[in-house]
Amino acid sequence: MAEELVLLDFWASMFGMRVRIALAEKGIKYEYKEEGLWDKSDLLLKMNPVHKKIPVLIHNSKPVCESLIQVQYVDEVWHNQSPLLPSDPYQRAVARFWADFVDKKIYDAGKKIWMTKGEEQAAAKKEFIECLKLLEGELGDKTYFGGDNLGYVDVALVTYYCWFYAYEKCGNFTIEEECPKLIAWVKRCMQKESVSKSLADQEKVYDFVLHLKKLFGIE
16 A cells, blocks of 8 residues: 655745655655645644644654654654664764754744844844854764764754844844854755755745734834
8 A cells, every 4th residue: 555645834844844854865755735824724733633733744644743753753664764863772862852952942042033122132142153052062073963974953953044044134143153163064964955955945934034023013
């Protein structure tokens, strides 16, 4: 029986992009279904009744929710193709720690940069850069966070890159000046088709952020 794989997603979601990269790395074909941020489909509400949000990966009619869990699921189901998590238990734990760090720190700080002004925005920028510098330290001299190959932490973090331009424009700062090693890592990741074809256009994301700012009355 042919496997059915559907991804419910939104084009600008850095979380959905993670799943797109993981599936592309493994060469897995799937059906992509675009969801609206506010007009959610019946299928989405049925498949993710708890959080009611994208992304949702549906494998043979069974939903898997939350992007990092989805990436792990993809890695476990198709484990023979381009493994993303290390085989060593300790290294797997370290990778999960840093991916969790990205989820808990980078998203909130980045969002505050475009949603706030003045002292609050300055504090958000400071926190954002400090978090990126910690990630630079973890990267060290490695090609990728996963070592010689793209791995779990790379997938978790690189999708934020298409939002960097919006953060910079809204916050009036330059990430590359502060974190050159991290941007060099991004450029290495972007050489991979699985990454470059999965990430949204930076200027399109910036236009989307401007739309959100207008919608929320943040000017």
